Amino acid sequence: MAVYDKRLISKLERKANLIRQHVVRMIYLAGSGHPGGSLSAVEVIVALYFHVMNIDPKKPDWPDRDRFILSKGHGCPTWYATLAEKGYIPVEELDTLRKLGSRLQGHPDMRACPGVEASTGSEGQGLSMGVGMALAARLDRKLYHVYVMIGDGELDCGQTWEAAMAASHFHVDNLTAIVDRNMLQLDGPTAHIMSVEPLADKWKAFGWHVTEINGHDFKDILRALEKSKDVKGRPNLIIAHTLKGKGVSYMEGAVSFHGKAPTKEEYEQAMEELGGKA
Amino acid sequence: MNLKDFKLESQREYWAKALVELGKKRKDIVVLSADLSSSVKTSLFAKDFPERHFNVGIAEQNMMSIAAGLAACGKTAFASTFAAFGTGRVYDQIRQSIAYPKLNVKIIATHAGITVGGDGATHQIVEDLALMRALPNMTVIVPADAPETYRAIKTVADYVGPVYVRMGRANIPTITNSKGKFKIGKATLLKDGDDVCLIGTGIMVSRCMLAAHELKKHKISARVINLSTIKPIDTKTIVKAARETGGVVTAEEHSSIVGMGSAVAMCLVENAHVPMKRVGIPDVFGQSGDSDELMEKYGLTAENIIEAAHDVLGRKGR
Structure with a gap:
């Protein structure tokens, strides 16, 4: 089992905390957005961008780069904040989220923002796009890996399962999907809206290599992501068990913060909890 | 003059002929089918270039978004199915995965309109042009006959961006000549x-x-x-x-x-x-x-x- 340097883990943890502060501020300033599903996804996206993926922010179109797709496009504040911290876009630009003329659209626009690999927002399409990118790598004999984060609400979408079947059928092994399993969707708990369990068994039955992790534990995340590169002949699924709204007490596990901005008082409290400046 | 004076030819055969020729010349061309490859004739491409043909089964939504992913990595993707299933069934996938990001995906639709015949209304789409016309970034082409289909496909392959090409099932009268380059946007x-x-x-x-x-x-x-x-x-x-x-x-x-x-x-x-x-x-x-x-x-x-x-x-x- 891989052992990770304490300094690496604490660096990633600091980054994750900084990104949570960005996310809360961005959505507060925008006056709308999706804090819950942004905050649950932070650690996985930070791990990908700050340790796992082979990327160069100075060359966002480098053909050999690893790709990341945020199929649950509403979580994009976390993606934008990570891209900014990584140097793709200026950090100051984060405050333009959802404003007229901004490159940071309410849902990701691959033609607007450097580093954004796919336009998503209408749910359930990102995994299919990822299959296409992974097949392109095979045709071009390139070694890049494609990562797709899907929301657990997207497991309701038929297209997610069409993509799951196709990835397995085409023996795509340079593809890793991560389910942000925060157990909530817009209308309530996923279990009440549409039952998706037994989730691991479903993906296994579709021919995927499946790993379950704590999606807020960097050691768990790094281990799973690195192991997924070694799986041959089939695609990888990581079920990342997460907490919606993670890091802000009143947002944690709160369906109400799926898609609304904090008030001024809530914003100030959140920043205090995250150790940032309001 | 009546219809019998014209030579009747298949648009589908000419499209497939153009596609196979393009496939020989250009490695960036990939083709996607949805369990209709023998009807839409992409089977001919699949025979010559099996590694560049992806049959996704009866999953058109998946087909469109996979095509988008391939195009995002530099491929020129031709996704082909019946017009009814290549537009209405997948409007949102075309809208978000292809048209919004202006990706290089060509939707090649056959069996459009009522000339589909016996299959009836479920297969006779009569509103696909409306759907495709309404999409920003989309180019919409309806060749008049088989030779024009051939020329249009060659031009469409060189154009970078989303294109919808509509053709029918029936053999139709040949009225254009097959010379000259097809120009998008020129009547x-x-x-x-x-x-x-x-x-x-x-x-x-x-x-x-x-x-x-x-x-x-x-x-x-x-x-x-x-x-x-x-x-x-x-x-x-x-x-x-x-x-x-x-x-x-x-x-x-x-x-x-x-x-x-x-x-x-x-x-x-x-x-x-x-x-x-x-x-x-x-x-x-x-x-x-x-x-x-x-x-x-x-x-x-x-x-x-x-x-x-x-x-x-x-x-x-x-």
Whole structure:
């Protein structure tokens, strides 16, 4: 089992905390957005961008780069904040989220923002796009890996399962999907809206290599992501068990913060909890 | 002159011929099918280039978004299925995965319109042009015959961006010649005339030619224009023809309230006020039947065009 340097883990943890502060501020300033599903996804996206993926922010179109797709496009504040911290876009630009003329659209626009690999927002399409990118790598004999984060609400979408079947059928092994399993969707708990369990068994039955992790534990995340590169002949699924709204007490596990901005008082409290400046 | 004077050829065969030739020359060309490869003829590409053909099964949504992913990595992706399943069934996938990010995906649709015949209304899409016209970044092409299909596919492969190409199932009259490069956005003049202008698209261009021939017998000189690009529309050629002839008839194998005729009407209302009549399928679903019977039933014959021309001529100069 891989052992990770304490300094690496604490660096990633600091980054994750900084990104949570960005996310809360961005959505507060925008006056709308999706804090819950942004905050649950932070650690996985930070791990990908700050340790796992082979990327160069100075060359966002480098053909050999690893790709990341945020199929649950509403979580994009976390993606934008990570891209900014990584140097793709200026950090100051984060405050333009959802404003007229901004490159940071309410849902990701691959033609607007450097580093954004796919336009998503209408749910359930990102995994299919990822299959296409992974097949392109095979045709071009390139070694890049494609990562797709899907929301657990997207497991309701038929297209997610069409993509799951196709990835397995085409023996795509340079593809890793991560389910942000925060157990909530817009209308309530996923279990009440549409039952998706037994989730691991479903993906296994579709021919995927499946790993379950704590999606807020960097050691768990790094281990799973690195192991997924070694799986041959089939695609990888990581079920990342997460907490919606993670890091802000009143947002944690709160369906109400799926898609609304904090008030001024809530914003100030959140920043205090995250150790940032309001 | 009647329909039997024309050579009947398959658009699907010409599209496949162009595709296989492109596949030989260009490694960036990939093809996607959805369990209809033998019907849409992508099976011919699959035979020669199995590694570049992906049959995703009956999963058109998946097909469109996989095509987008391939295109995002530099591939020129041709996704082919029946028009009903390549537009309405996957409108949102085309909208978000392909058109919004302006990715290089070509949607090649066969079996459009009522000439599908026996399969009936579920398979006879008559509103696909409306859906595709409405999408920003989308180019919409309806070749008039098999040779034009071949030329259009070659041009479409060189154009970077989303394109919808519509063709039918039936073998249709060959009326264009196969020379010269197909130009996106350029309507072509097939026959000159001064009294009325017949603008056709797809299979109806041949009916416009027949109608013009009949009208000539009654000393009416009809101009015939093949409007094979529905979007971007060739406003210049349409307005010029309207001004010079003073009356326009459009003809399409598509719902007449949302297709090519309405695109031409928009063009005329803003630029040249002349009498106009639209020949097309009324606001109804189709049904099973022989394709010629259906063309007659839904008012898509040369006689319907002639009638419309007389109506326009009667309103000219009022």
